[in-house]
Amino acid sequence: VLCAPVVAREAAEQGKTLRQHYAHLLVHGALHAQGWDHETSDADAEAMEAREIDILTRLGFPNPYAA
Numbered sequence: 001v002l003c004a005p006v007v008a009r010e011a012a013e014q015g016k017t018l019r020q021h022y023a024h025l026l027v028h029g030a031l032h033a034q035g036w037d038h039e040t041s042d043a044d045a046e047a048m049e050a051r052e053i054d055i056l057t058r059l060g061f062p063n064p065y066a067a
Helices: 004-014 018-033 042-058
Strands: none
Touching: 004 018, 018 042
């Protein structure tokens, strides 16, 4: 479940479009639903972020972790 006002606020705070942030959150959540985790170790976090970046790139979105 995503809270639209929170997603909009986070997107603005992070300098992302609403579309980019929703895409990232949906990919992130889908990976969690498949068993990916970023809280168990740094290696798991790096692997999950890399997978998110790959999926989002294939969908035409920029790296959500780029500064």
